[in-house]
Amino acid sequence: MTSEHTHVEIWPAAIMGVAASTIPYAEHNQSPRNTYQAAMAKQALGLYAANFQIRADTRAHLLHYIEKPLVQTRALEVLGYNDRAAGQNTIVAVMSFTGYNIEDAIIVNKSSIERGYARSTFFRLYVTEERRYPGGLSDRIEKPDVNVEGSKPPEMYRKLDADGIISPEVEVKGGEVLIGKTSPPRFMEEYRDYGTVSIRRRDTSVTMRHGEKGVVDTVVITENIDGFKLVKVRVRDQRIPELGDKLASRHGQKGVIGLLVPQYDMPFTEDGIVPDIIVNPHAFPSRMTLGQLFETIAGKYASIYARYVDGTPAAKDDLNEIKIKLLKAGYSPDGTELVYDGRTGEMLHAPILIGVVYYEKLHHMVADKIHARPRGPVQILTRQPTEGRAREGGLRFGEMERDCLIGHGAAMLLRERILESSDKYVMYVCEECSHISWFDRNKRRYICPIHGDKAKIAAVTVPYAFKLLLQELASMCVMPRIKLAPKYSWKPT
Ligand SMILES: [Zn+2]
Known part of the structure; x- marks a missing residue:
């Protein structure tokens, strides 16, 4: 609203919404690709808040060298x-090169990564407080001693200071204690043998998440609203791009890193320009993301003329003029160039599209997902291995995998x-009446619910989950x- 108006018309391009408004040349893309990109833009790492250093977010990703896109939209x-x-x-080149960019993988210039390309930091916050309970008992933030109930192996507490809290800049990994803490026993009247009252405290230390690593970034000791001591420890982990990390352009073209190639082996143009990323040409015909091809050309123009290009859908700078300017600067108007193979020095016998495209690093990183286990914890109910990386779980050998073996x-x-390495269990069965039987420890006899201790019992090996089914x-x-x-x-037939 201004002094001359009471109402204003909505800006037409705003119909696309926040996420889709970041897509340049969106009207040149097949519509589902814009939908995909609108969902993917939310997974991109960036500078999410300028005061990130003094914030206490539970989890946060931060991209180190963020850049303003050369190809802009007015919404940005x-x-x-x-x-x-x-x-x-x-700098993106569209070519096969070694073939390690097959099926949406991308080849990335290793030297670019060493210079900081797509580097990010992951922060996680660990919090605990010293509660007071009725009866004068309270939690204690301290280094737990060996006879505390449920205490961990001593090397897990090694990095704690005398106050039971870890110091900044200490390297930590999964399972290690960040804040040592003991709590009073769960039930006050816990009598031990010989009638003495137990005052054995429990270990309630805060440990580093399983499968994660990092460096202690910040330690804050303060009080909460109830006046209890409150400790917050923030751990940081530098994430250098590696095989399997996910990158995407702004056109729904996502892919994982399939190969890292040193700069000296990468293809180069006559000017000596070396791409940061090589994408496979098969990513384009079926998806029809022409917007990315236009962005390649516009981005190239922008970097040559040191100018931003407007790629706002239906209101953009004229692409034909950009092509003419590229021609005037001595480049092919379609963005292609002759390139030389870095490994052999030979010229490739096809023009290669090479230009500048804005790429996002998505927060799906191998470091967060890689997982394997030999033996490990099992569920109490089914005695089968636990599920999921966070619980150090097993890898499911599912029905379809089972079908393969069959x-x-x-x-x-x-x-x-499915049995031996999973939930093998020995069950007792009465040979006469076939009922489930059991071993009575006190009588030191096998008992059948029908025949009592006179029964003939057979031991049967079954999965524990099956025994559970029978009991249910x-x-x-x-x-x-x-x-x-x-x-x-x-007998053979
Ligand atoms: Zn029986």
């Missing part, structure tokens, strides 16, 4: 994107995966039975 300025950007202007007739391997059926008034075949009864 309005959104404040140019002040807190989320990407870098990247198809191959690899029965022994199937049994090994029993709890619903269904009595399942295990019918035993006589041993070695199988």
Whole structure:
């Protein structure tokens, strides 16, 4: 509103919304690609807040060398994107090169990464407080001694100071204690043997997340609103791009790093320009993201003439003029150039599209996902391995994988995966009535629910989850039975 107006018309380009407004040349893309990009823009790392150093976010990613996009849209300025950007202007060549960019993978210049390309930092905050409980008992932030209940191996506490809190700039990894803490026993009257009252405290230390590593960044000791001592420890982890990390342009063209090539082996133009990224040409025909090809040309012009280009949909700078300017600067108007293979020095016998495209680093990083385990924790209920990386879980050998082994007739391997290395259990069955039986420790006898201790009992190996199923059926008034075949009864037909 101004002094001359009471109402103003909505700016037409605003119909696209915040995320889609960051896409240059959006009207040249196939529509689903703009939809994908609108979802992907939210996963891009950037400078999310200028005061990140003094903030206490539970998790945060920060891209180190953010750049203002050379190919702009008018919305970017309005959104404040140019002040807190989320990407870098990247020299992109469209070619196969080694083939390590097949199926949406991308080849990245290793030297660019060493100079800081797509580098980011991950922060995580660990918090705890010293609570007071009724009865004069309270938590204590301290280095727990060995006879505290549930204490961890001594090397886990090694990096703590005398006050039980870790210092800044200490390297830490998964499982190590950041803040040592003990709490009073859960139940006050916990009598031990010989009638003495137990005052054994519990270990409630804050440990580094499993599978993560980093350097202690900040330690804050303060008080909370109730006057309890409050400790916050922030851990930082530098993330240098590696194989499998995800990058994307602003056109729904995402891909993971498939190969890192040193600069001296990368292709180069007559001017000696070496790309940061090589994308596979097969990424374009079926997806029809012409916007990215236009951005390549416009970005190239922008960097040659040191000027920003407006790529706002339906209101942009004239691309034909840009092409003419490229021609005047001695470049091909379609953005292609002759390139030489860095490994052999030979000229490639095809013109290669090379230009500047704004690339985003997405927060899906291998460091957060890589996982394997040998043996490890199991669930209490089913005795099968736990699920998920955070719980040090196993890798599921699912139904389709099972079908493969059945198809191959690899029965022994199937049994090994699904029984022996999973939830193997020995169950007792009455040979006469087939009911589930058990071993009574006090009587030192096997007991059948029908025949009592007179029964003949057989030991049967089953998955624990199966035994659980039988007991759940029993709890619903269904009595399942295990019918035993006589041993070695199988005869060839
Ligand atoms: Zn029986």
